[in-house]
Amino acid sequence: MTQTHTGLIGLGTMGAALALNIAEKGFPIAVWNRTGSVTQAFYDGAGELAARITPADTLETLVQAIVPPRAIILMVPAGQAVDDQLASLTALLGPEDLVIDAGNANFRDTDRRDAEELPFRFMGIGVSGGEEGARNGPAIMAGGSQAAWSQMQDLLQAIAARAEDGTPCADHMGPSGAGHFVKTVHNGIEYADMQMISEVYGMMRDGLAMEAPDIAPVFARWNEGVLQSYLIEISGKVAAATDPLDGGPMLDMIVDAAGQKGTGRWTAVEAQHLAAPVPVIEAAVMARNVSARRDERVAGEARFGQAGGPVDVSLDDLEAAMIAGKILCYAQGFSMMTSAARDFDWALDLPAIARVWRAGCIIRSSMLNDMAQALAEDPARNLILAPFFAGLLEGSLPALRRVVAAGALQGLPLPALSAGLAWFDLMRQARGTANMIQGQRDFFGAHGFGRLDGKDLRHGPWGNGA
Template sequence: MTVTHTGLIGLGTMGAALALNIAEKGFPIAVWNRTAAVTRAFHAGAGELAARITPTDTLEALVQAITPPRAIILMVPAGQAVDDQMAALAPLLGPDDLVIDAGNANFRDTNRRDGADLPFRFMGIGVSGGEEGARHGPAIMAGGPDAAWAQMKPLLQAIAARAEDGTPCADHMGPSGAGHFVKAVHNGIEYADMQMISEVYGVMRDGMALPAADIAPVFDRWNAGPLQSYLIEISAQVAAAADPIGGGPILDMIVDAAGQKGTGRWTAVEAQHLAAPVPVIEAAVMARNVSARRDERAAGQARFGAAKAKITLPLDDLEQAMIAGKILCYAQGFAMMTAAAKEFGWALDMPAIARVWRAGCIIRSSMLNDMAQALAEDPARNLILAPFFAGLLDKGLPALRRVVANGALQALPLPALSAGLAWFDLMRQARGTANMIQGQRDFFGAHGFDRLDGKDAHHGPWGSPA
């Protein structure tokens, strides 16, 4: 039997891919799945990598197959399944052993588990990239004690994706749930990126009457410029793909109701707790929820009529609007993480986070290189104020305004792009309108307000003669 210090529980799609990745990078690993037939089938199909994989039929056998100090990676569904698995491992492990939750956990669950009186060490890591990433190189956001990261760093950086400069896209985010928090923000940005792409697709399809076959090369062209990214790349492929049954574009046959696993919703909820505005992400979550209401949407169209949209904007405007929208979305995401670092006492390294996201993960894009550089220059500065991105916004915002305005006039829904523009306009207004809100709050609740001249009177003369 090959000596291993690492085990993995859960041989579903992601778990199996990650186990093969670990074995391929030269790390022997023991595996267990609660269905023994799945474990045996996985091992039988591992080919030449099977020599580095030890299949086990019981949890006890898994633990016995791993040489202390053990590290056991959990690839099970988030929530109760993780707690149940940790409880089952508790009597089998010692204080030097390490359990790693590598699923899509809520960071508050990770914080709770880290603070529990466990008989073993614990850490949580966010893994992004889907099945392909897990198999050939994901982006990894680790959270937990420094000693646990030091123990797992060689393995995690070995299996991670590599950026163009060769840097592994795996790093330590901080203690407790920091890794899972950063992963949640990643997923929120992913929701927003996908929503903005779907919105400009809708402008082309419904506002410009372009068929999918003509939309695909537009995305292809954008992928050769500032918008170069995994999501733009696959959008071109999705638009170009033919339906194997009917022969037309497969995109035209896909039901327009988007699924979700809740991670984007977590981002929106936590942003509210942190008072960190992320309206582009919130709009994307809202749009997914609305997409599921197909019968209501059909009733709405029947009552109010379908949009008779005709937009004559140049495609360059759509590209520039997407560039601006992307910058605004990422700026909100990094600002949210800055707020979380302050709230939870985490030393989140913003440039390092941007570098981790450069490859392997779903939101990987060439723009993240420039974001990492801008954040390294001034981690506390909002990205929209970094000279490089301010310059891109100078160029892209007029186009974003034209796209959003045309969408509103022609009844084309652009919630994420509109939310990004509204947030930007708030962020550039030195004298806002919340003074009216403060006056209202003082009028009905005597909440008081600050004065611009600094004088001591903090209540209005409501009730005195005009």
């Protein structure tokens, strides 16, 4: 048995991959799964890494195998399972021990757990990158006390992905639920990125009559330019894949109903609480919900006719529209985190967050290097106003307008790209139209309004709704 300060509970896909990653990086670890056969199978399959792994057959033996001060990582489903596991550890751990929820937790649950009088320390970390990331290097967003971060920093940065400059993609986001909050915004951006890619795929398929094998090299080419990213890369591979059953394009056989675990929805909900507009993310969540209503969509097409037809846009237009949409989406996500930092009294380091997202996570892309630099220059400035991104937008917005207009004319749905464009047009309009809304509110509710000339009259001449 190798002496260890670290344990892990939950040897599902992510937990097993993370445990192997930890052992491979030279950190001995004790592991336990509620189903004993899973623990044994994991240990038997660990190969040479088994020398750094101590399997436990009970929760008590797991704790006994770890030398204080202990750190135990929970890789169990979010929600009640985490609360149950914390309760089970209550009688087994001391005040210097640390329990880490590394699942997809709602940050409000993390805040609640951190505020409870647990007999041990607690922190929450967001881990992004799926099974591959967990095994070979994820992006890690840690939340909790500085003492908890100091205890885990060496291990977490050792197992994290590395950016091109060698920087580990793991950092301390702030107290309590800050890490899980940043992970939630990451996942909201992930939803939006995926939705925009699906929309330009739809324009190629239904507007340009392109088959999946012809679409694949387009994504591959885009991945060599400004749009270089994990999601663009895998989209090309998905489009290129062949169905092993009938030999046709795999993409054409996949049911068009997107699943979700709720983190994108959490982003949209929290954005509303923060009064932080994230319409591209909201549109992506809406589109996933609509995708699940297949019977209604079939009925809608039967009643109103099939959408689609030739569109007067080029592949270059679609690439530029994606560039613009991506900038607008990320600008909204970082602006949301600025609002959260203000409301929750968190010192969120936006450049550091952008750097953490450069590798390991699902939304990793070359553009995040430039975002990190722009945010370092002025964290309070919206990304669309940073010179580099303002220049990219000036060059790509005309194409976004052409794509959105062409989609609308042919009935091809582009909810995320359209939402991004609408938000941009609101953001560039110095004299908007909300004065009419304020006039209406004062008319029916005497809510009052501000005046452009600063004079004292704060109500209109219409009286109480008369």
